Amino acid sequence: xxxxxxxxxxxxxxxxxxxxxxxxxxxxxxxxxxxxxxxxxxxxxxxxxxxxxxxxxxxxxxxxxxxxxxxxxxxxxxxxxxxxxxxxxxxxxxxxxxxxxxxxxxxxxxxxxxxxxxxxxxxxxxxxxxxxxxxxxxxxxxxxxxxxxxxxxxxxxxxxxxxxxxxxxxxx
Amino acid sequence: xxxxxxxxxxxxxxxxxxxxxxxxxxxxxxxxxxxxxxxxxxxxxxxxxxxxxxxxxxxxxxxxxxxxxxxxxxxxxxxxxxxxxxxxxxxxxxxxxxxxxxxxxxxxxxxxxxxxxxxxxxxxxxxxxxxxxxxxxxxxxxxxxxxxxxxxxxxxxxxxxxxxxxxxxxxxxxxxxxxxxxxxxxxxxxxxxxxxxxxxxxxxxxxxxxxxxxxxxxxxxxxxxxxxxxx
Numbered sequence: 137x138x139x140x141x142x143x144x145x146x147x148x149x150x151x152x153x154x155x156x157x158x159x160x161x162x163x164x165x166x167x168x169x170x171x172x173x174x175x176x177x178x179x180x181x182x183x184x185x186x187x188x189x190x191x192x193x194x195x196x197x198x199x200x201x202x203x204x205x206x207x208x209x210x211x212x213x214x215x216x217x218x219x220x221x222x223x224x225x226x227x228x229x230x231x232x233x234x235x236x237x238x239x240x241x242x243x244x245x246x247x248x249x250x251x252x253x254x255x256x257x258x259x260x261x262x263x264x265x266x267x268x269x270x271x272x273x274x275x276x277x278x279x280x281x282x283x284x285x286x287x288x289x290x291x292x293x294x295x296x297x298x299x300x301x302x303x304x305x306x307x308x
Numbered sequence: 309x310x311x312x313x314x315x316x317x318x319x320x321x322x323x324x325x326x327x328x329x330x331x332x333x334x335x336x337x338x339x340x341x342x343x344x345x346x347x348x349x350x351x352x353x354x355x356x357x358x359x360x361x362x363x364x365x366x367x368x369x370x371x372x373x374x375x376x377x378x379x380x381x382x383x384x385x386x387x388x389x390x391x392x393x394x395x396x397x398x399x400x401x402x403x404x405x406x407x408x409x410x411x412x413x414x415x416x417x418x419x420x421x422x423x424x425x426x427x428x429x430x431x432x433x434x435x436x437x438x439x440x441x442x443x444x445x446x447x448x449x450x451x452x453x454x455x456x457x458x459x460x461x462x463x464x465x466x467x468x469x470x471x472x473x474x475x476x477x478x479x480x481x482x483x484x485x486x487x488x489x490x491x492x493x494x495x496x497x498x499x500x501x502x503x504x505x506x507x508x509x510x511x512x513x514x515x516x517x518x519x520x521x522x523x524x525x526x527x528x529x530x531x532x533x534x535x536x537x538x539x
Contacts, residue, residue: 139426143492146424150452151485157459158478161469223466227400245402249464 164224169300172228175221176307180207180214186283190305193284199276209262212275215282216255218308222289223248225304233296240292247285254278318511323356325518332525338472344391345476348384355381371436375443382447385480389454395473396462405461413460417453425492441494448491451484475524479517486513 163171184205185195195202206212226244230236258274265271286308293301330349333339339346355377362373397404427445431438458477462469469477490510498506 140493140496143424144489147485147489147492150421150456150488154455154459154481154485157463158474158481160463161474164466164468165471165474220466227466227468230401242403245465248466252464 167224167228169225169228169297169303172221172225173300173303173307175217176304177214177217178307180211181308182206182211182215182279182283182286184211185279189283190286190290190308193280193287195276195279195283199272202276202279203272206275206279209259212255212258212262212278215278216252219248219251219255219282219285222285225289226292229292229296236292236296240288244285244288244292247281247288251278251281251285254281314508318508318515319356319359321515322511322518325515325522326352326356329518329522329525332522336525336528338525342388342391342395342472342476344384344387348388351380351384371440375436375440378440378443378447382443382451385447385451386454388476389458389480392473392477393458393461396467396469399470399473400465400467402465402467409464410457410461413457414453417456417460418449420456421449421453421488424488425495427495444494445491448484448488451480452488455481455484472524475521479520479524482520483510483513483517486510 181189183189185197185202186192187196188194197205206215223244226236226241230241254274255278258271258278261268261271261274290301290304293304326349330353333346333349338349359373359377362370425445433441455477487510490506493506494503
């Protein structure tokens, strides 16, 4: 009887996940600049890691220092979520302007994927071994890629959606 | 209402909904954008027409017919999910996914869904019924696993979906989850009418998906949502 109950609960979980996924896709289909900017998480900023954040790639800190400044998993999770939003912003710009550079778009897609994989690996390692060397290295790699992605995103917005740049800079 | 009467109502409802959907799909020219899904509708109409004939002409071979019908039906489901994936790629103007990524996601999904059940193989059953049980369980697992793979992969890339493709995936989602649920409950040794009612729940979910598609295909797709590349 317990097994039956567990099975029903897990199947309900799968159904809820698919419903949430569907709602997410529908929301994505109806997005606007305002709704995208509103989804950027402002609770941690990578300005802590680089003076030229949003304009130039690179982190001006050692892996140990960067880990402290990103407040551990909090900064990692912000990067994970913002990478996804920036990817959606790039797609949105592409849909509304035929002249977006294909290479830049592909680079942003690749950045988003790599950042998220790196963050998930770092978070999984953190779950097992707290702030070990491997966690800090993965977090540093994710942060470096994140600053690069943010700089490329600023460049794309300047060229194709200049009116949202001030809001983007403020939100990041 | 008796079980037999309910079966008859289900068969007729399926035939009417399937034919209506087929007519709407022709009207919406779905064969141009989603040819596999359209072929599936053709198959549904043909198999619904053949079913009463098989019952009348050769009732003793009905189970073989049903197994064949079910297998082709499910193979179509997998082909449609692949077609939806291609439609999403086209809509987002994105490169095809790496095979290794898909294999990894699919393996994860199969392991997750497989681990849900204490799958039993009733070896004492006659071969044909054993085949039926194995197909029922295997297809139920693979259907949900394929759907989860598609959802994970599209989430990973934050892809947008064309409205029509999302409607088709939603209908399949309902049917896939309910059929997995009934396949799991079947492993608890339900017999007689309990067994029959479980099958009826699965039929109801299929009719629900068909009804949803009829409603969805009854409305014209917005110009911006048509399945064409965005540049």
